Amino acid sequence: MSVPGDGLVEIVGTGGALPGEPPPPDETRAVSHGRLVLARFTRHRLAMVGLAVLVLLFVVAFLGPYVAPWSYTKKDFTAFLQPPSSQHWFGTTQIGADVFALTLRGMQKSLIIGLLVAVISTGLAALVGTFAGYYGGWRDKVLMWGVDLLLVLPSFLIIAILSPAFRSGSWLIFVFLLSAFLWMVTGRIVRGMTLSLREREYVLAARYIGVPSHRIILRHILPNISSLLIIDATINVSAAIISETSLSFFGFGIQPPDVSLGTLIADGTSSAFTFAWLFLFPAGVLVLIVLAVNLVGDGLRDALDPNSVHK
């Protein structure tokens, strides 16, 4: 069993390439092509909408608390379980906490975790993938066996088992655990691409010039898979957010007094039928974030890697 979202990485991330058989890297790119990429992206209307929504959500999450009438720690003892009003935009909870302020707080955590996990896991995938792919041989075998093992390990269960550790410790441990179980599919794709890049004539040429292997990986391999990495990192943001909220939903993720969208939704679920605002607002925001990220990722793939599919 793997962390929720693995599949998502696969579909939205690789654009129909066979696992282990990556699309040929796009070669028609350079400085002035940056403009072409930008043009392709801006033409993608849904992606632009996604980007706008995402920017807006970030602004709201991090600047909102300064304008909102209530902070997430303050409780309104005059209003328990009130539906949305001009005072409490998203309503209040059983104990009089402001749902809007809580949602903002949860958004901050979920967004930060999503970004961190995406960056760390994509970095890990790039490192392991290029290393295994370029050097090959026993190193490749060992690393790929490790990837298989991680894919077989029920990651949801492992993180859940270890959750007491971050119950007391920092949520950063949670971030590292999430990253540790999110990189394998990307890592495999990176390895596959490296395998084909390794046979590329410009890599061979560098080798026959005498350029050392680590320099070849840094200068020739990594830059040429960068579009894949950018796309996958984007998609991993949404995968990470879904994983984080799922774990938090069942109490295995972010621990009180911290809040994330997952814990908020969990709290709201029990009263979802009667006090719908407790559930609908955090859930709506969550879906909006993930949807926006996915749309941006889709647009990025269209723009960066037009040869792969959406031609």
Add this chain to the structure above:
Amino acid sequence: MLGSTGRVPAGTPVLEVSDLQVTFPGRETPDVRAVRGLSYTLAAGEVLGIVGESGSGKSVSSLAVMGLLPGTAVTTGSVRLGGQELLGLKDRELAQVRGKRISMVFQEPLSALTPVYTVGDQVAEAVRVHNRVTRQAASARAVELLDLVGIPYAATRAKAFPHEFSGGMRQRVMIAMAIANDPDVIICDEPTTALDVTIQAQILEVLQAAQRETGAGILMITHDLGVVAGLADRVLVMYAGRPVEVGSVDDVYYRPRMPYTMGLLGSIPRVDERGRSALVPIEGTPPSLAALPTGCPFHPRCPMAIDLCFTSEPALERVGGPSHAAACHLSGVIDDQDLGPVDVYPVPEIPAAAALRLPRPDRPHVLDVQGLVRHYPLLHGAVIKRQVGTVQAVDGVSFDIREGETLGLVGESGCGKTTTLLEILELKAPQQGRVVVLGRDTSGLTGQQRTALRRDVQVVFQDPMASLDPRLPVGDILAEPLRTHGTPKDQVWPRVHELLRLVGLQPEHASRYPQHFSGGQRQRVGIARALALEPRLIVLDEPVSALDVSIRAGVVNLLEELKTRLSLSYLFVAHDLSVVRHIADRVAVMYLGRIVEIGDVDQVYGAPAHPYTQALLSAVPVPDPRKERARRRILLQGDLPSPADPPSGCRFHTRCPRFAALDENARRPCLDLDPGLVPIAEDQQAACHYAEPLRVV
């Protein structure tokens, strides 16, 4: 014959194309005008060759005729098949015509067949689409067709999948599908470009047989002037989306009236001509179809261009003979003075190399390869990977290169020539045998010594796009070898600029990315990188085969010039025997991991002694219609045997025409004894029990 529509008498026009225009509207980019007014008529039983380089619009126009262009393309004009207008037909109506009255053979036999169905089913499908016949009848007909195009054991092979067929065999399957319904027109879009030269000869033979069988008109699209010379009745030359010259083969080949056609004919090296005079290069590159120059699109490259050429595009007008026309303002002048390529284009002078003035035995070795062996495990399956045998890619290859000379290593795909080259470049101890570079045995090198030796041995690869990192500016690409080998910082950029000038580029080009260059320019960058460390030996892996014909000559000339100026030695690996004859001093012919013949280039080409060399040379088409029509090819039977399971005795005996002519007793040595290289002439050795020189070109 099933589905016969009644044969159209030879000479009746079957396909009339007039003023065909195809435009691909751009979104971020300007519109691409791929075809700009193409007209021709094809008669039953006729072969019309359409010749042009990549981007000339030749393939797009044929897809437009078939109605197979993507929906985004805008096609105008008229395409009439036996009087019926095809443009604007609905899917259903087109489907009734396609495959029945007009059919097509595509360039890429590897991807043109659906991988998940057997070839028999795919041929039978072509039958069933247009005929109400039972499944059994269609299958039987499919076997019949496969047999007709020369697939051995057709009944059994019909049950095989495309991946179990070689490229040549797949192309035969394509031809079988194309003739299944006895069409009036067969369009062949570069049908042999992806194939080896001996297989090409087989396929051209099959196409001729197919034409005899169906009496169809054949539209033969190619970039290779040699292929159509012996096959076509008429030739149409395309440039930048327009026909620029059309006429009978003899008119176009012997009396070209458009400078572009002249340049094309002058720039091809000939397998049948000795002598080392430089080729006639056409300067510049074909224009982008999205940004055509005003006036005649050829004027930027034309040595004869006058003011008029800059402003007005010439129409295709009659010149000379009744059916001969050219689109050139000066075709009248050319015709009056009967100018030839050499009169129009300046021929560069290339001095002979100083080192070559010494006799061969007196020059030192640059490379000495003895008994080189490279075997690797044969793995099978995509999901299921396991070893099923050993590929004997290179199996005991010996040759040497002396200072200042070029050794051409030729052979068809799968013969082991590229493996040989990569083994040498590794500079490591081979599995067996010895590689000595500049007097140093590679087996004894330390890591440091190996890196140091890399300065002296450099490589130029085939694909000028794939061999340059698209993420680095050209300057950085050229600086990489310098930095790696510790060139002082302040000397790196002056050297980069010097290198760019050396290969005919500008120092300002250093800041541009590879994709901003044309194929020929990129290959020049690749050559400059190889020269950066002032090597003594350059290994060239098919350095011009990915380039357009008109650009090839310039790169070949550059290589020759550099060799002389910098006293380099070349190991030139190629499948194109004409280029090798032009550039090499000596040649080695490989077959199934072995060298079967080696020696002086003129000696080997002039009087090849090994039956494989003879077949290879006789298969190379020559851009000379009369000669081509008179030639008799030595056709090889079947495909290359698997290098994992080479035949006993002489590896060539399974396909050897000489072996086939021998009696039982005389065959014995070929079956049992592996022949070694034996001297035939002063500098010529062949590995054949019955070696006998024979003139074939």
Add this chain to the structure above:
Amino acid sequence: MATFLIRRLVNYLILILVATTGAYFLAATSLHPRANVAGRNPPPPVAVVDRQLTALNINDKTPVLDRYAIWVKGVAHGDFGRTWDNNSVNAEMGRRMGVSLRLLFVGTVLGSGFGVLVGAYSAIKQYRPSDHAITLVSFLVLSMPVFVLAVMLQIAAVKINKTVGHQVFQYSGETSAGLTGGFWTHLGDRLQHLVLPTLTIVLGQIAIFSRYQRNSMLDVLDSDFVRTALAKGLRRRAALLKHALRTALIPAATFFAYSFGLLLVGATFTEKIFGWHGMGEWLIDSILTNDINAVVAISCFTAVLVLIAGLLSDVAYAVLDPRVRST
């Protein structure tokens, strides 16, 4: 082929062994069944607790290696030990496995089947309104974590039930407790319970598979062999169905293995939220109750399922692609 399958099986067994062992050590060191009784009032005597825990082989005072040895011996005899409240893990697992597999089977079959169809349709209609609509909806579903989708479906069900004035959809458990009636009543009741959880799983699967199939279909739409089929005289639709779709199914087969992990997690949440007493629900409950032996048994179960999915996917690949079949 046979040797290959055996080698692959052995590799899988080793992977399962390592994964399960890893899970055992993690669970045995991170979960504290002692805490389950710590809150009791009056606190039971330590000796009694120790005895009980030792009997269940989950006493943290026994060195973990010793506990592992005992556990391995049990597993070798096919016994996964006892739960923290002294029931047989095997018996519990036997009961729950059926529940989960029912859900997973339906989810896989309906999800991948419809997903492939929807994706192929979307690819053929690329950039038409129907394609845009399918794309948008599948993105929306993909952006919805299972627990949100499940609760939304529940809310919708409540709304519908209220409007109709009749319990059309059931959203808790597999059957209604204390139901009396004949076979048809029971079947109807089961179906009422089945709809929402199945929908939760299937919707997600359709969204994933349709995206994937759309991409792999687009990859082959412009391929040379489709052009060849058209050149033969096939109508566009026939060429697309017979040549493009058939070939584009091949990557979907390999994708099946990748998507299976996601399906398992989804099923876990679905069971928990809809109150189905399956393996997924047990997983969450066993961690919350510090039930070490149950946790390990469940991880073994999931590892086996993931690898069976991998194997099935390989077989499907070989069936669909003659290039793999031939050796």
